[in-house]
Amino acid sequence: MDCVFCQLVQEGTAHWVAREADTCAFTPLNPLAPGHTLVIPTSHFTDVFEVPPHVLTASMTLVQRVATAMRTALDASGVNILSASGPGSEQSVPHLHFHVVPRWVDDGISTWPSGQSRRRLTGDPGTRLAAALNRDHKPHHGM
Template sequence: MDCTFCSLMREGAARWVFRGPSAAAFAPLNPLSPGHTLVVPTSHRADIFDTPPEVLSEVMALVQRVAEEMRTALGAGGVNILSASGPGSEQSVPHLHFHVVPRWPGDGFSTWPDQQSRHRVEGDPVARLATAMTAHRQAAGHD
């Protein structure tokens, strides 16, 4: 199975905003707003769980740079940064990607969910996450 985004990078068949050695940015086929840009790692990484921290750092640095240019070059008042990773997240292409969507006051749409998940987790999910984060940090020798 060939990845759509890997094919775009290999064939160069995209409207490129930026191409670097570890991260690239290009226009999606159906933009949500003028200047909407996708930022991806240049190597195939299925999702955030499959991406090493050093690659994620490069991708996020490009997300930030694109967002800054949207503010200066396009006059955007802000941006939405959207991503989905893994089964059940509505990830449409199995290659890590971040949508950087420029926004302006009164632009007429919302990218923020207007309802809460029906899924429930036993106990206190925040406490479970905090405990897991502490255990992971201790196992890595950071305490």
């Protein structure tokens, strides 16, 4: 398997924040800030141009839930959401993904998205986010 994200999903080796049928979230190895989270479809879709609408909807719903959890669990005052699609976009991994990066007024990132936050948190931010997502998640029932 060539796709590193598909390999993580298949092997279950990531530090998971959330795992759902169509989408999942995990913390990257080199976060831009404490709690930086990647949201990806669980199936392989290279970019926004090929993902089916229902999977994109599920992915963006999880992006929103992760962002909300960052405000409650990490006391973030905002988030940056970044996604690149296609060869001209500098997409780093050819699997659709969304970076959700918590931000604080005093975090020191002045050159987004290349800066590094100087914000420090106690405990594991990914674990705190996962707990907030599990606590706040209300399952949606299809019609």
